[in-house]
Every structure is written in structure tokens, then in C-alpha cells.
Amino acid sequence: MKKVIMTAMVCIAISTATQAQFKVGILAGGNLSTQKRNDLSTSSLFTKHAYRGFHAGLVAEVPLTKNLYIQPQLLYAKKGVNFKDQPAGMDRKLTLNTIEMPIVLLHKTEVPFGKIIAGAGPVISYGFNGKLNESGNIQKIYDEGTKQWRRWDLGAMVKAGVEFNNGLTLTANYQKGYKDLNKSTSSVKSRAFTVSVGYLIDWKKLTNRG
Secondary structure, three states: OHHHHHHHHHHHHHHHHHOOOOEEEEEEEEEEEEEEEOOOOOOOOOOOOEEEEEEEEEEEEEEOOOOEEEEEEEEEEEEEEEEEEOOOOEEEEEEEEEEEEEEEEEEEEEEOOEEEEEEEEEEEEEEEEEEEEEOOEEEEOOOOOOOOEOOEEEEEEEEEEEEEOOOEEEEEEEEEEOOOOEOOOOOEEEEEEEEEEEEEEEHHHHHHOO
């Protein structure tokens, strides 16, 4: 997985270096995240089980054709899930701190106020810190003593939104993980709905300001 990330980052760097009109920017917003588990009946993003977090980071954008763009992102994301363990009835909250790298293929359609955007692509995630709160009993899930949770996740993202003429972007995103994050008998896969606000600027304009 580490080799995949390094290869992707090298490809992105080479592509951006050879493009005359690529853009860079920032991205931030809110998350509703949960997990699909085979030992619990509820995994909806729009119930009390969803964890409210946030994300923030950097974004680049490289034109491929007139309407197609590749958009790599490097984000910090705070995710998790709230659930009640049945039949034990124990309230539990799982909190995850992750580094994520979505690589999204975007299509843009011009409109008078900017562009309508839609796209999809893979997401590589790494959990560098996390904890499980079981009715006040806190356990660090990535400790060497537990080794119950996997740090790496591979998923997919779809997004849609608008890019205004001034460079401001507003998007809604749905992210689905495909790896089982738990090493026990339970199958645990991540889900997240996010809303993002970003700002993109042409790299030439940014460097010419200096």
C-alpha cells in the first residue's frame, strides 16, 4: 500500500510539473461518518449513530482535456461512529484520526456563474490515531497491545457541486470504504458523507504575485 501511495504521488508531481495551467488550493468541511458492521443493524449516516467530524487539507487540479480534470487531495479527517452494543447495551464511541488521499476524476460543465462539477475516484486512508470509548473506559485502538484494528483503508468517492468564477468551490461527497478494518470476527467498513468548501487559484497567478 505504501508503494501505491508513493507511486501515485510521483505521478501527480510529474503531471503537475508539466502542466501550464494547473491549480492549487485548500479544502475544508464537515463529516458525517459511520461504519457498516455485520454485528449491528444500523449504519445509516443520518441517525444518532453517525459521528460528526471534520476534514481539512490541500488540493491540486490538473486539466486533462477541456472538460476533464484530475484532482488529487491530501486531507486530515476526523471520523468515527456512535453505537450501542447489543445485547450488552453498552454505549460506545469510536473516534478515528486519518490521513486521506482522494484522487478524483472530475467533469466540469460551464454555466454563467462558474462550473457544475461531478466526479469519482479512489481514496487511500491511513489511521494514525484512534480510540474506543466504552462507557467511559477509553482504549487506544492502534496500540501494540491490541492490534485489533487495521490502519489502512481503500475506498471510493463520488462528488458533485459547483465551482464559482472567483475560485470558490462547494461540493457534497460520499465516501465508501471496501477494506474490513477490524481483525476480529466482526466485519467493519467505513462510510462517510461530507460537505466541503474550497478555494482554487491558478498556479501561475500565485507564483507571479511574488
